[in-house]
Amino acid sequence: MSTAAVSHSVKRQTVWYFVLLALASLIWSGQGIAVKVLDPHLGPIAITFLPFYITTLLFVPLLIRMRRNNPRAASPSGKDWIRFVIAGVGGQVLAQLGMTWGISKSLASNGAILNLLIPVISAVLASFMLKERLTLLRTTSLAIGLVGVAFLSIGDIRQASFGSMKFLTGNLLIFGGCFGSSFYNVYCKGLMQKFQEIEILIFSYITASVFSIPLLIWVEPFHLRSLLAFDAKSIAAFLFLAFFMYGASMLLFFKALQHLDVTTASTSLYLVPVFGVLLAATLLAERLSLVALVGAAIVLISTLLVVRYDTSY
Numbered sequence: 001m002s003t004a005a006v007s008h009s010v011k012r013q014t015v016w017y018f019v020l021l022a023l024a025s026l027i028w029s030g031q032g033i034a035v036k037v038l039d040p041h042l043g044p045i046a047i048t049f050l051p052f053y054i055t056t057l058l059f060v061p062l063l064i065r066m067r068r069n070n071p072r073a074a075s076p077s078g079k080d081w082i083r084f085v086i087a088g089v090g091g092q093v094l095a096q097l098g099m100t101w102g103i104s105k106s107l108a109s110n111g112a113i114l115n116l117l118i119p120v121i122s123a124v125l126a127s128f129m130l131k132e133r134l135t136l137l138r139t140t141s142l143a144i145g146l147v148g149v150a151f152l153s154i155g156d157i158r159q160a161s162f163g164s165m166k167f168l169t170g171n172l173l174i175f176g177g178c179f180g181s182s183f184y185n186v187y188c189k190g191l192m193q194k195f196q197e198i199e200i201l202i203f204s205y206i207t208a209s210v211f212s213i214p215l216l217i218w219v220e221p222f223h224l225r226s227l228l229a230f231d232a233k234s235i236a237a238f239l240f241l242a243f244f245m246y247g248a249s250m251l252l253f254f255k256a257l258q259h260l261d262v263t264t265a266s267t268s269l270y271l272v273p274v275f276g277v278l279l280a281a282t283l284l285a286e287r288l289s290l291v292a293l294v295g296a297a298i299v300l301i302s303t304l305l306v307v308r309y310d311t312s313y
Contacts, residue, residue, distance in 0.1 A: 017256040021268035024256075027249035029275035030240060035100055037237035041229055044101040045220040049212045050227075051241035052096065056205040058247065063202045074194050076203060083191060087200070088208030091184025096246075097215075098177025105170030115273070117175070119266040121182035126262040129186050134263065141267050147298055186262050188254070197254035205246075 038047045067073050076084065123139075126132040184204075191200045216222045230238065257265050 013259070017259055017265075018268060020252045020256045021265060022271055024249040024252040025268055025271035026275045027244045027252075029272045029279055031099075031245055032103075032276065033279065034237040034240050034245065035103065037233050038241075039104070041234055042226055043220045044104045045097065045212075045215050046222050046226065047241075048096045048100045049209070049216060050222070051238055052092075052205070052212070052246050053209055054242040055246040056202070056209045058242075059202040059205060063199065066196075066198065073196075073199070076195075080194070081203075081207070083187075084200075084203040085207045085211070087184060087187050087191070087204040088206070089211050091180055091187060092204060092208040093212050094180030095177050095184055096180075097212075098173045098175075098180055100177075102170045102173030102175075102177055105173060115174075115178060117178050118182050119269045121179060122185055122266040122269075123263040125182055125186040126189070126266075130189060130262060132261050132263050144298060144301060182266075185253075185257065185266070189257055189262050192258055197258045198251065201250055201254050 035047055042050070123132075123134060127134050188197075188200050188204065195203070253265070256268075
């Protein structure tokens with residue numbers, strides 16, 4: 001096969017991986033709506049981890065089946081389990097709880113602004129932890145994407161209140177969630193040398209589930225009657241978090257992450273607010289402003305730059 005044909009094949013595969021990332025971003029953009037629907041019925045810890053437990057329980061049989069079909073798969077050692085604990089607690093627990101609990105103590109607009117830090121934090125962590133190169137193209141793409149999301153978030157920026165001490169705790173929790181999400185993506189990339197992406201995801205979910213149980217026992221005691229009070233919308237939101245938010249979206253992201261650098265994959269996270277605006281317009285009948293459309297176009301351009309011209313993977 002000629003060099004040109006190989007290059008074309010690699011580019012085609014890269015486009016496919018970005019399609020997977022776009023689908024994951026579409027799912028993640030619905031998290032805020034689901035959390036708002038569940039907020040009257042459950043506390044932030046229950047909203048975070050009850051769907052998470054269901055996802056983990058559904059994943060375990062999948063893990064067992066995979067490992068039976070592949071007897072040569074590496075078995076986790078004691079050191080590996082320590083790594084999965086770090087990924088699960090330092091990544092998933094911090095990311096999911098920080099976001100949900102932080103927004104409940106702050107403003108949704110503050111959360112929208114602070115979420116812009118995730119691709120940037122991911123790029124910086126990847127350069128230190130994985131020795132990924134922050135090329136000029138990647139840096140430019142991150143910067144263009146940040147500008148585009150700023151256009152999308154003008155309304156949130158106007159409402160944001162970072163200086164208020166009232167929201168300080170919530171803002172710090174949100175920032176912790178952003179850091180946890182970035183750390184999880186970067187740290188798990190390093191584990192892919194020994195384990196498949198689905199194995200890493202499930203093992204880290206197991207450790208996150210185990211270490212989060214005390215929160216539901218002592219910090220925010222859970223009562224079954226809360227679930228019995230669910231209406232149809234609440235049930236749909238709960239199932240969305242369990243099957244799509246924590247399940248399908250993470251499988252899609254990890255599949256792409258196995259083949260792309262973290263910095264490259266992180267540029268797709270700028271699509272989350274783009275889809276969020278589109279979902280708000282579709283589901284909540286919110287009007288799309290010209291500025292929001294311009295912002296969406298800029299974000300798409302930043303993503304296409306990496307897809308088309310990044311040759312370092």
